[in-house]
Amino acid sequence: MTLILDQGPCLRTFPMVLTSLGPPEPHRMASQDTWTKKDLTGIEELSRPEIELLFRQADQFLPALAPGKGLDLMKGRTVVNLFLEPSTRTRTAFEISAKKLGAEVVSINTTASSLVKGETLRDTAMNIRAMGVDAIVMRHSSAGSARYLGSVLDISVINAGDGAHEHPTQALLDAFTLRQRFGKVEGLKVTILGDILFSRVARSNILCLSKLGAQVTLAGPATLVPASLKEAFPQVRIVHDLKEALKDCDAVMLLRIQHERQTTTHFPSLGEYTSQFGLNAERAAWLKPEAIVMHPGPINRGVEVESEVADGPRSVILEQVRNGVAVRMAVLHLCTGAISR
The missing domain is CATH 3.40.50.1370 (Aspartate/ornithine carbamoyltransferase)
Structure with a gap:
């Protein structure tokens, strides 16, 4: 037929x-x-x-x-x-x-x-x-x-x-949430933290936020945030020190580790990733008072973020949903x- x-x-x-x-x-x-x-x-x-x-x-x-x-x-x-x-x-x-x-x-x-x-x-x-x-x-x-x-x-x-x-509607809702919280996206400093290399959410957010005039920082271990990303996205800043990545951002967008898309191990263990890049209450204190915490879900609690932060006053995760x-x-x-x- x-x-x-x-x-x-x-x-x-x-x-x-x-x-x-x-x-x-x-x-x-x-x-x-x-x-x-x-x-x-x-x-x-x-x-x-x-x-x-x-x-x-x-x-x-x-x-x-x-x-x-x-x-x-x-x-x-x-x-x-x-x-x-x-x-x-x-x-x-x-x-x-x-x-x-x-x-x-x-x-x-x-x-x-x-x-x-x-x-x-x-x-x-x-x-x-x-x-x-x-x-x-x-x-x-x-x-x-x-x-x-x-x-x-x-x-x-x-x-x-x-x-x-790409995951275009996730990026759109993330940018919409930023606009709702701050009244604009232009000029905001947004840190995307975690598995950038394998994340369609990261790619779409880099594109969307850049089009809207935000300043994007990519942060995480060098194996998941390689310097080569600058070739695809020359407008972003790449940082491998968590405190540096958080200290002046308006929003930090946390990403889970994309195990299903990785064919090799990019860090020794989840525990080691958490010890260096997991966002807990102590590290969240490095953020500006008005900075917000975002996550596209699903959340791996105790890995990229502790529950105290995910459910805390900075979190806009349910607003994103x-x-x-x-x-x-x-x-x-x-x-x-x-x-x-």
Whole structure:
């Protein structure tokens, strides 16, 4: 059987929807007020005005996060969550985001898909598309997989993490949380601490924060934060001394050790990593009084961070989780709305 797609997506400008919060504040307005992308496959492809537009839209969706609240902007549409790697926060946040917008949601994991029978990713996606869905949110172990699907499908494709490449919605929600806390991202000093080498979250955050004018420091052991990272990201500062990395930052973003992506040992033991780079209460005192602690999850308590810090007054970890729903609502709404059939 041959599946014949439409001639391709016809893109139209899609205005931002305003809710009861009222119009955005004038100082937050960007020069671009329309969205034309059907896919979100990486931060690299976004401009600063597009990121700021998405944030303004997320602002308008915050009231819908209250229990019992929701919208019907995607009523009659169907979103498929195709998660081929483990996920709790991202998958659940996308499910809630789509439902808050009024969409139907179908979730598929690796064991429930025909990929285990030898079907290609393209055939899986084409069959899902043939069933009349409007968007696929995908997590996959291969870098570039979401961008590939976006190029062969005429529906929206949202990258929920592709190997060690990118995790765009995590970076967007992190930057949105910084903006919410400090009123801006421009000029902030942000330290990303931990396994930078294997982290898609780190890559997307470096790109997003840099586009928004933040100063990014990468910190951790030299094996996980090699000097060669400067070749890919010349704008960042690399530091291997924890006190130096923390002393003047506005936010420290902690990353777990990505054991599943490492093929060799990059430090003697977790205990040794914690002894040098784990964030405990004593080391958190090196931070400025107003500095915040962030983490994309899942947290390995007692490794990259102690519970006293993760649950303490500096922590905005649960704010990140909450903001992730509003940001993903904005992504789904804008991307699916950019397609005119």
